[in-house]
Amino acid sequence: MxxxxxxxxxxxxxxxxxxxxxxxxxxxxxxxxxxLGEKAIGWVASAASGAAFVVSALLAWSLAANGGHAVSVPxxxxxxxxxxxxxxxxxxxxLSTTMMLVVSGVxxxxxxxxxxxxxxxxxxxxxxxxxxRFFVFLNLxxxxxxxxxxxxxxxxxxxxxxxxxxxxxxxxxxWYEMDTLARxxxxxxxxxxxxxxxxxxxxxxxLIAGFIMFWVFGSFQFxxxxxxxxxxxxxxxxxxxxxxxxxxxxxxxxxPLYVWLPDAMAGPTPVSALIHAATMVTAGVxxxxxxxxxxxxxxxxxxxxxxxxxxxxxxxxxxxxGQYDIKRVLxxxxxxxxxxxxxxxxxxxxxxGMFHLVTHAFFKALLFLSAxxxxxxxxxxxxxxxHGHHDDHGKGKKKAGKGKEESGDExxxxxxxxxxxxxxxxxxxxxxxxxxxxxxxxxxxxxxxxPFAGFWSKDEILxxxxxxxxxxxxxxxxxxxxxxxxxxxRQIWMVFFGEPRHEAAAHAEESPPVIITPLAVLAFLATFxxxxxxxxxxxxxxxxEHTIEVHAGEFIWSVAIISTMLALLAILVSWLIYGRNPLKxxxxxxxxxxxxxxxxxxxxxxxVDELYQAVIINPFKKLSxxxxxxxxxxxxxxxxxxxxxxxxxxxxxxxALDRYFDQxxxxxxxxxxxxxxxxxxxxxxxxxxxxxxxxxxxxxLGVVVILGYLIFK
Amino acid sequence: MVPVEYYIILSAVLFxxxxxxxxxxxxALVIFMSIELMLNAANLAIVAFSSxxxxxxxxxxxxxxxxxxxxxxxxxxxxxxxxxxxxxSIDVDQMNSMKG
Numbered sequence: 001m002x003x004x005x006x007x008x009x010x011x012x013x014x015x016x017x018x019x020x021x022x023x024x025x026x027x028x029x030x031x032x033x034x035x036l037g038e039k040a041i042g043w044v045a046s047a048a049s050g051a052a053f054v055v056s057a058l059l060a061w062s063l064a065a066n067g068g069h070a071v072s073v074p075x076x077x078x079x080x081x082x083x084x085x086x087x088x089x090x091x092x093x094x095l096s097t098t099m100m101l102v103v104s105g106v107x108x109x110x111x112x113x114x115x116x117x118x119x120x121x122x123x124x125x126x127x128x129x130x131x132x133r134f135f136v137f138l139n140l141x142x143x144x145x146x147x148x149x150x151x152x153x154x155x156x157x158x159x160x161x162x163x164x165x166x167x168x169x170x171x172x173x174x175w176y177e178m179d180t181l182a183r184x185x186x187x188x189x190x191x192x193x194x195x196x197x198x199x200x201x202x203x204x205x206x207l208i209a210g211f212i213m214f215w216v217f218g219s220f221q222f223x224x225x226x227x228x229x230x231x232x233x234x235x236x237x238x239x240x241x242x243x244x245x246x247x248x249x250x251x252x253x254x255x256p257l258y259v260w261l262p263d264a265m266a267g268p269t270p271v272s273a274l275i276h277a278a279t280m281v282t283a284g285v286x287x288x289x290x291x292x293x294x295x296x297x298x299x300x301x302x303x304x305x306x307x308x309x310x311x312x313x314x315x316x317x318x319x320x321x322g323q324y325d326i327k328r329v330l331x332x333x334x335x336x337x338x339x340x341x342x343x344x345x346x347x348x349x350x351x352x353g354m355f356h357l358v359t360h361a362f363f364k365a366l367l368f369l370s371a372x373x374x375x376x377x378x379x380x381x382x383x384x385x386x387h388g389h390h391d392d393h394g395k396g397k398k399k400a401g402k403g404k405e406e407s408g409d410e411x412x413x414x415x416x417x418x419x420x421x422x423x424x425x426x427x428x429x430x431x432x433x434x435x436x437x438x439x440x441x442x443x444x445x446x447x448x449x450x451p452f453a454g455f456w457s458k459d460e461i462l463x464x465x466x467x468x469x470x471x472x473x474x475x476x477x478x479x480x481x482x483x484x485x486x487x488x489x490r491q492i493w494m495v496f497f498g499e500p501r502h503e504a505a506a507h508a509e510e511s512p513p514v515i516i517t518p519l520a521v522l523a524f525l526a527t528f529x530x531x532x533x534x535x536x537x538x539x540x541x542x543x544x545e546h547t548i549e550v551h552a553g554e555f556i557w558s559v560a561i562i563s564t565m566l567a568l569l570a571i572l573v574s575w576l577i578y579g580r581n582p583l584k585x586x587x588x589x590x591x592x593x594x595x596x597x598x599x600x601x602x603x604x605x606x607x608v609d610e611l612y613q614a615v616i617i618n619p620f621k622k623l624s625x626x627x628x629x630x631x632x633x634x635x636x637x638x639x640x641x642x643x644x645x646x647x648x649x650x651x652x653x654x655x656a657l658d659r660y661f662d663q664x665x666x667x668x669x670x671x672x673x674x675x676x677x678x679x680x681x682x683x684x685x686x687x688x689x690x691x692x693x694x695x696x697x698x699x700x701l702g703v704v705v706i707l708g709y710l711i712f713k
Numbered sequence: 714m715v716p717v718e719y720y721i722i723l724s725a726v727l728f729x730x731x732x733x734x735x736x737x738x739x740x741a742l743v744i745f746m747s748i749e750l751m752l753n754a755a756n757l758a759i760v761a762f763s764s765x766x767x768x769x770x771x772x773x774x775x776x777x778x779x780x781x782x783x784x785x786x787x788x789x790x791x792x793x794x795x796x797x798x799x800x801x802s803i804d805v806d807q808m809n810s811m812k813g
Contacts, residue, residue, distance in 0.1 A: 690809030692744075696735050 010062030014055050015073040015090035018100060018146040021051035026139035033132040042115030045135035049111045049142050053104035060097040068094055068546035072152055086220065091152030095547040098354060098540075099149035099286055102361045106278045107142050109518035113369050114138065114270040116514035120376050121268055124383075125175055125182045134174060134268065141167035145279055149286060153220040154210055157287065161251065162203065164280045169196040171271040172264045180266055181416055191266035198260040202250015209243035212236065226293040234298050241294055241301040244287065245308065252284025253335045254342055255312045259609060261335055265327040269372030272327060277334045277368050278361035285338065285357050288345040292548040296348055305346030306465075310476035313339030315606070317483035321490065321591070322602025325420045326371045329491050333446065334364055336480055340461055343473055349464035351541045351550045355533045356457035358540075363445035363454055363526035369519050370439040371420075373511040374495060377432045378419040382504035417504060422494045424502040426582065431508040436496045438519045443492050445526040447485035447567045453529030455564070460533065462563055463556040478563060485567035489574025498582025720761030727754035741793050741803040745786075752782050 025048020033041050063071065070093035079086040114134065122128045144167055148160025173192030179185040210220065216232050217225045229237065248254065253261040264276045275281070288295060288305065295302055313336045320332035337360050344353035418424060429436045445452035448459065458481060465474035500506035510516075533540035535555035544550055577590050592599045601607065727750055734747025756775045763771025797803050 688812065690812030692805045692808065693736055693739070700732055700736060 010065055010071075011055075011058040012062055012071050012073050012092055014058055015092055015150065016075045017055045018052050018059075018090070018104075018150055019143050021055060022048045022139040022142040022146070024048060025051075026136045026143070029132055029136050029139070033136070038119055038128075038131050039115065041132050041135055042111070042118075045139050046108060046111035046115065048139050049104060049108040052142055052146060053101070053108050056097060056100035056104045059092050060101060063092055063094065063097055068543070070094075070547060086153070086155055088156055089152040090150045091222065092150070093547045094543045094545075095286075095289060095354070096149050098358065098544065100146065102358055103145045103149060103279045104142065106361050106365050106522070107138075107145075107274055109521055110270050110274040110278075110365060110369065111135070111138060113273075113372075113515055113518040114268075116512055117270055117369075117372055117376065118268065120379070124379050125178065130174070134171075137167055137170050137174070138270075138274070141171070141275060141280070145283075148283055152222055154213060154222070154225070155220040157290070158206065158210060161206065161247075161283060161287075164275070164283065165196065165199050165203070165251070168199075168264070168275050168280055169193075171275060172267040174267055174271065180420065181418055183416065188266040191260075191263040195260040195264050198257050199250045202247045202257050205243045205246025205250070207247075209240045209247065212240050212243065216240075222290065229293050229297050237294055238298045238301050241291070241298055242304065244291065244294075245301070245305055248284030248287055248305075248342065249308065250284075251287075252281050252338045252342060253312075254284070254308050254339060255315060258312060258316065258335045259612060262328055262331040262605070265325070265331050269327065269368060269375065272331070273365045273368035273372070276331070277364040281334065281338055282341065282357045282361070285341040285345055285353055288342070289350045289354055289548060292345075292348075292350050295346070296549060302346050302348060306343045306470055306473045307346075309339045309341070309343030309346050310473040310480070311339070312336070313343060313480040314476045314483070315339075317480045317487065318602055319605050320487040321483060322589075322599055322604075323487075324422050324589075324603075325418075326374060326422050326425070326491065326495065327368070327420055329422075329487055330364070330367055330371060333367075333484065333487065336484060337364065337446070339480070340458065340477060343477060344461040344464065347465055347468055347470050347473065348549075349461060349468070349553075350548045351533070351544050352457065352460040352464045352553075354544060355540050356461055358532060359445070359453035359457040359526070359529045362522055362529045363442045363452070366438060366442035366519060366522035366526050367446065369515075369522065370435050370442060373435045373515055373519065374425070374428060374432065374439070374508075375419045376511055376515070377428065377435065377508040378425065378502075378504045380509045381431070381507035382417050382419065382502075384507045384509070385503040417502075419504065422491065423583070423585075425495045425500070425505050426498045426502075427496070427500040427505060428508055429496040431500075431505070432496075432510050434510055434516055435519075438516075438523045439496065440492060441523045442526055443488040445529075447488045447571065448481055448563055449485075449567055449571075450560075450564060451527075451530065453526050456530030456534065459555075459560050459563060460535075460553070463559045464553055466556060466559050467553055478566065481563050482566040482570045485570035486574050489571040490578050493574060493578035494583055497579060499584075501583065501585040717761050717765040721758055724754045724758040724761065727751075727757065739804050739806050741796070741805050744805060745789055745793070749782065749786070752778060 025045050028044055028048075029036075029041055033044075036044070063069075070091060073090040073092060074087060075090055076088040077085075078088050118131055118134050122131050141164060144160050144163025146160070147163060148157055151157045151160060169192050172195050173189040175182070176189040176192065177184060177186070179187035213225060214220060216236050217228050219225055246257075249257040261276060261281065265272055267276070295305065316332045316335035316339060320329050320336065323329045323332060337356070341353045341356050341360070344350075344356060441452065445454035448455045462474060462477055462481070465477060500508075531539075541550050581590070583590070589599065589603075592603075595602075604610075731747040731749075731751030731754060734750065735744050738744055738747065756778055759771045759775050759778075763769065763775075793803055796808065800807060
C-alpha cells in the first residue's frame with residue numbers, strides 16, 4: 001500500500017536537486033577550484049548549499065499547498081533483481097522537509113561562517129592548500145545528509161547514513177597530521193578513526209535491524225513496512241527497534257557509544273557545529289521519529305529508548321561541568337541534549353523531539369560557532385602578543401612559497417598555547433563584545449531560560465514526560481536540565497567575565513563580519529525559534545501531523561516553573577562559584593574542593609574512556625595479538641602451512657615424484673635416448689670416410705643389389 | 714646386320730671397365746675418363762636399341778647425353794685444375810677432407 005502519491009503540480013520535481021545542488025558545487029570546486037581564490041571557492045560551496053535550502057523551501061511550500069500529503073518523487077532505478085525493486089525515490093513529507101530545511105538552512109549559514117573561519121584556520125595551521133578540500137567535504141556532507149533525510153526507504157536512509165559517517169570521518173581528521181594545537185601528531189586522525197569505528201558498531205546494529213526488517217516485511221520502503229506492522233509478532237518488532245537503537249546510539253552519541261563525539265572536536269569548529277551538533281548527530285533522532293509506527297507498537301522498546309536517552313542526558317551533563325576545553329563542554333552538552341531528544345522520541349513525543357532537534361540545531365550551532373570565534377579571537381590575541389601590534393603576518397602569508405616558510409619557522413618556536421582551554425580565557429566580554437552577546441543568547445537558550453527557543457522545546461519534552469507518566473525519565477531530564485544551566489553558567493563566567501588569565505585573552509580581537517553575520521542569524525533563530533511550536537498554537541505539531549502520530553499536549557505550568565527555577569538556581573550557583581570570585585590564572589577549579597573525588601570523576605569523564613580501554617580495547621588488542629601471533633603465525637603459518645602443507649608437498653615432490661618418477665623414469669628415458677643417438681651416430685660416422693672411391697663402391701653395390709633383386713625376384 | 718645382343722654385350726663390357734676404373738684407380742683424370750667410358754657405354758646401348766627398334770627417340774636422347782657430358786667435362790676439368798693448384802696432386806684418396 002502506498003500512502004504517498006505522485007503529484008505533478010508544485011515544485012516536487014525539484015526534489016533531486018536537494019542532492020544534485022551540493023554535488024554540483026563540489027564538482028565545480030574540484031574541477032575549477034584550483035583557479036579560484038579562497039573567497040570564490042567558499043561562495044560557490046555556500047551557494048550550492050543555499051540552492052539546496054531554496055529547493056527545501058520550495059518543497060515545503062508545495063507540500064503545504066498540497067495539504068501536507070506525502071509525495072514520492074522517483075529519481076533513479078537502483079537495484080532490480082527479479083521481483084525485487086529498490087529505487088532511489090525522494091519522499092517529500094512534513095517530517096523530511098523539516099529536516100531538509102534545518103540541514104540546508106543551518107548548513108548554509110555554517111558554510112558562510114566557514115569562509116571566514118577556515119581562512120584564519122589555514123593561516124594558523126600553515127596550510128592554505130586545504131581550503132578547497134574543506135568546502136568539497138562540506139558540500140559532500142550536505143549531499144549525503146539530504147540523501148539521508150529525503151529517502152523513501154530504509155535503504156536510501158542507510159546510504160545517506162553511511163555517507164554522513166564518511167564525511168564526519170573525513171572532517172574530524174581534516175588536520176590529520178597534527179593535534180588540535182597544530183603539533184605534529186596522529187591525535188586528530190586517531191579521533192577520526194575512533195568516530196568511524198564506534199559508528200561501525202552502531203551501523204552493525206542498524207544493518208541487523210534492516211536485515212530482520214527485510215526478512216519479515218519483504219521491503220525497505222517506509223509505507224510498505226509501516227502498513228504491515230500490525231501483522232507482525234511484537235517480539236520481532238522489538239528486535240528491529242532495539243537493533244535500530246544500537247545504530248541510533250552510534251550516530252546520535254548515546255550511551256554506550258557516545259565516546260566518539262567529544263573526540264570529534266578535533267575537527268575544525270564549523271564541522272563541530274554542522275556535523276557534530278546541528279545535523280548529523282540528529283540523524284538517529286530522525287530515524288526514530290521516522291520509524292514512529294514501529295516504535296509506537298512496542299512500548300517495551302520505547303521504555304528502553306527513553307531510558308537510554310534520559311540517562312545519557314544526565315550523564316553527559318555531569319561530565320560537561322568538569323571540562324575545561326570550550327568545545328568539549330559543548331560536545332558533552334550536545335550528547336546531553338541528544339539524550340533529551342532520544343528520550344522524547346522514545347516516549348512517543350515525536351513532535352517534542354523534533355522541536356528540540358530544530359531549536360537545538362539553532363542554539364548549539366550558534367554556541368559552537370561563537371566558540372570558534374572565541375578560539376580565533378584568542379589565536380589572534382596570542383599572535384599579537386607574540387609579534388607586537390604590527391600584524392603583517394597575514395599579508396606575508398598570502399604570498400606563496402618563501403614568505404610562508406619564513407613565517408612558519410618563526411612560529412614554530414613559540415610556546416604551546418591552547419586557544420580552546422577556558423583556563424586561558426577570561427574577560428573576553430570586553431575584547432569580544434559581539435561574540436559575548438551572541439554566546440550569551442545561545443547559552444540562555446541552551447539553559448532553557450524563558451523566552452528563548454530552548455525553553456519551549458525542552459519544556460515540551462519535560463511536560464510530555466510528566467504527562468505520559470514517564471516519572472523516572474522526567475526526573476532524570478529535570479536534573480540534567482539543572483546541570484545544563486550549571487555548565488553553561490560556569491562556561492560563560494569563565495570565558496567572558498573576570499580578568500584575562502593569559503596575555504592572549506587580554507589581546508583578543510573581535511571576529512570579522514563574515515563570521516559574525518551567520519552568528520547573528522542563528523542568534524535570532526535561537527531567540528525566537530520557540531515560535532515554531534508555541535503552546536496553544538502548535539505550528540510544528542500541525543505540520544508534522546500529516547506524517548507521524550502527534551498529540552498536542554497542553555502547557556503544564558508546574559513543569560515549566562520547576563525547570564525554570566532549577567535553571568535559574570543553577571545559574572545562581574555558577575555565579576556563586578565562578579562569577580563572584582573569578583578564577584585566577586593557574587587556580588584549581590573552585591568546585592574541586594567541595595566536591596572532591598566527584599569532581600575528579602567529572603573532570604576525567606567518569607573514566608569511561610579508560611573503562612572502554614580496559615574492558616574492550618585492551619582485551620581486543622590481546623585477542624588480536626593472540627590471533628595474529630599464536631593462531632595465525634605459529635599455528636596457521638608455522639605449523640599448518642609450513643609443516644603440514646609445505647612439508648607434505650616437499651616430501652611428495654622430493655621422494656615420490658623427484659627421486660622415483662622424475663629421475664628414474666623421465667630423466668632416465670631422455671638420457672638413454674641421447675646416449676643411444678650418440679652411439680648410433682658414432683657408428684654411422686665411420687661410413688662417411690671421405691674416400692670418393694669407397695662411395696662409388698657403395699653406389700655400385702647398391703645398384704647391383706637392386707638390379708639383382710629386380711632380376712631374380 | 715650385327716645383332717643387337719653384340720652391341721649390348723659390348724656396351725656392358727665397356728660399362729664394367731668404366732666402373733672398374735672409377736672404383737680401382739686413384740688418379741682423378743683416369744676416374745674421369747672412366748666416367749666418360751660409362752656414359753658412352755650407355756650411349757651405345759641406347760643407339761643400339763634405337764636402331765633395332767627403328768625409333769629416333771633414343772638417338773635424340775643420346776645427343777642430350779653427349780651435350781651434358783661435354784658440360785660435365787668442362788666443369789669437372791676446371792675443378793681438377795683448381796684442386797691440383799691447391800694440393801699439387803690429383804689423387805682422389807687425398808681428397809678426404811669431407812670425412813665425417
